[in-house]
Amino acid sequence: MEDCELLRAFVQGQSHDAFRQLVERHLPMVVSAAHRLVGDAHLAEEVAQNAFTTLARKAGSIRSPQIVSGWLYNTVRHLAMNAVRGEQRRREREKAAYVMQTANPDNSRIAEQLESVMGQLDASDRDALVLRYLEERSLRDVGAELGISEDAARMRVNRALERLRDIFQREGVTVTAVVLGAVVAATAKAVPAGLAATISTTALAAAANAALAATLMTTKWLNAKAVMVAIGTALVVATITFRVGDRVVSRIQSASSRVAPLQQNSAGGNNPEAVGGAKQQAAASMASQSVTKQGASATQGAGRTVPVRQPGPFAQIPESAIPGRYRWVQGPNDKGIVTLDPDHTFRNEKGEKFPVYEWVLEPDQLVLNWQRGPVFYTIIESSGVYVAPRPRNQQVERMERINDAVP
Numbered sequence: 001m002e003d004c005e006l007l008r009a010f011v012q013g014q015s016h017d018a019f020r021q022l023v024e025r026h027l028p029m030v031v032s033a034a035h036r037l038v039g040d041a042h043l044a045e046e047v048a049q050n051a052f053t054t055l056a057r058k059a060g061s062i063r064s065p066q067i068v069s070g071w072l073y074n075t076v077r078h079l080a081m082n083a084v085r086g087e088q089r090r091r092e093r094e095k096a097a098y099v100m101q102t103a104n105p106d107n108s109r110i111a112e113q114l115e116s117v118m119g120q121l122d123a124s125d126r127d128a129l130v131l132r133y134l135e136e137r138s139l140r141d142v143g144a145e146l147g148i149s150e151d152a153a154r155m156r157v158n159r160a161l162e163r164l165r166d167i168f169q170r171e172g173v174t175v176t177a178v179v180l181g182a183v184v185a186a187t188a189k190a191v192p193a194g195l196a197a198t199i200s201t202t203a204l205a206a207a208a209n210a211a212l213a214a215t216l217m218t219t220k221w222l223n224a225k226a227v228m229v230a231i232g233t234a235l236v237v238a239t240i241t242f243r244v245g246d247r248v249v250s251r252i253q254s255a256s257s258r259v260a261p262l263q264q265n266s267a268g269g270n271n272p273e274a275v276g277g278a279k280q281q282a283a284a285s286m287a288s289q290s291v292t293k294q295g296a297s298a299t300q301g302a303g304r305t306v307p308v309r310q311p312g313p314f315a316q317i318p319e320s321a322i323p324g325r326y327r328w329v330q331g332p333n334d335k336g337i338v339t340l341d342p343d344h345t346f347r348n349e350k351g352e353k354f355p356v357y358e359w360v361l362e363p364d365q366l367v368l369n370w371q372r373g374p375v376f377y378t379i380i381e382s383s384g385v386y387v388a389p390r391p392r393n394q395q396v397e398r399m400e401r402i403n404d405a406v407p
Contacts, residue, residue: 003068003145011060019059020200023052026072027196029135033073037080037115045195047083051076052199056207067145069135070127077119109173110183117167125160132157133185312364313380319361324384325402331395338368338399366399 001009001021009018030051035044054075055068062071118126131142132153143153161177164184168175175183323342328335328349336349340359346368347353360367366377366386375397377386384401 004064007059007062007068010056016200016204019056019204020196022055022068023200023203024196026069026135027052027199029069029130030072030076031195032134033076033115034080036111037077038084043083044080047076047079048195049199049202050079052203053206054079056203057210065147066123067127067131069130069145070123073126073130073134077115109171110168110175110180113168113171113173114184117164117171120167121160121163124156125163128153128156128160129164129184133181136185314361314365315363317361317380322359322361322366326384326399327402329398329400331397337402368399 001018003022003025006018006022009015010022027048030048031044034047034051035041038044038047051072055072062068118129121129127146128142131137131145132139137145139153139157140150142157143150146153146156148156158177161181165175165177165180168180320342323340326338326340328338338346338348339351340346341353344358344360345353346357346359348357354371356369356371358369360369364378368375368377375388377388377397377399379387379389381387381398386399388397388399390397
């Protein structure tokens with residue numbers, strides 16, 4: 001199977017066998033690169049272990065055209081640089097003396113500077129050299145891994161060698177492309193028996209532990225967030241409930257305080273009995289509302305209390321007494337006839353009945369829902385006469401029943 005297929009099997013199916021095959025295939029290159037960087041066999045094995053642990057954690061992030069060999073090689077380079085820190089140059093010199101076993105000064109300089117020069121190549125050139133020389137793949141395998149033909153792979157490897165040679169020449173090292181390829185290939189290291197199995201097991205265990213820890217942290221964060229959202233929602237609902245109840249009481253008190261002078265202006269003083277009856281009804285309504293506000297209260301939300309609304313004077317009116325024809329008066333202006341029907345709808349003077357035209361009888365008010373919004377008739381001036389204070393425009397609206405028949 002190709003690297004991309006093994007990688008997909010591990011990422012999507014969590015196939016440990018696929019991961020072990022990747023380790024066995026790429027471990028010689030990884031150990032060789034790590035050993036060249038750190039110059040110590042034990043430290044190189046540790047770097048290789050860390051590289052495959054990183055692969056197990058980040059396998060899902062490798063996307064085409066990036067290849068596993070190039071990704072591992074780059075990861076090894078970074079891990080090795082962090083491991084050796086200030087001792088990198090000295091360890092590279094020790095590694096060169098051990099690997100090359102030659103007195104050729106140019107070859108020694110090539111081995112010493114190989115890693116720094118490889119880092120200056122483009123990713124495509126570096127991948128070609130890693131596959132061909134550090135992993136000792138055939139040109140056919142190189143082409144298959146890079147998604148190109150065997151001839152194209154040969155041309156890419158040769159181009160990469162030429163560019164590597166140019167960089168060495170700028171560093172003062174003169175070498176042919178053929179010799180350079182041989183020197184790079186000679187730096188490959190043999191892998192100790194059993195190291196692949198050990199690294200595979202350790203890397204998979206480390207990746208599983210990291211994934212479990214991330215899952216636990218995510219679960220704790222989500223649980224804490226859910227609790228905070230629930231608490232916040234409860235507080236908002238309690239606050240809104242309290243404020244709405246308080247606004248209703250304030251509106252009724254404000255309407256009651258204005259009703260006496262507004263009734264006198266609207267009636268014009270022509271009907272003493274009606275005015276007297278209105279004052280008595282208003283006083284009764286205000287007294288009832290005062291009892292409502294100062295009476296019993298119900299507990300809501302987080303320890304808040306809101307007034308309990310007691311039945312008002314409108315509770316004594318049967319709904320069957322409401323339907324009929326009413327004269328609609330707004331301040332000093334006669335607005336025409338409004339007909340309230342038994343099905344809780346009503347019609348304007350022209351007989352038009354819209355879906356929003358509805359009336360509702362509540363214990364403390366009669367509500368007419370117009371297109372522009374509801375009007376609340378909260379005062380019973382007399383039998384069949386209802387008053388809606390409108391503090392905003394300093395007027396009242398009246399509904400005066402003119403007969404009991406509903407045409």
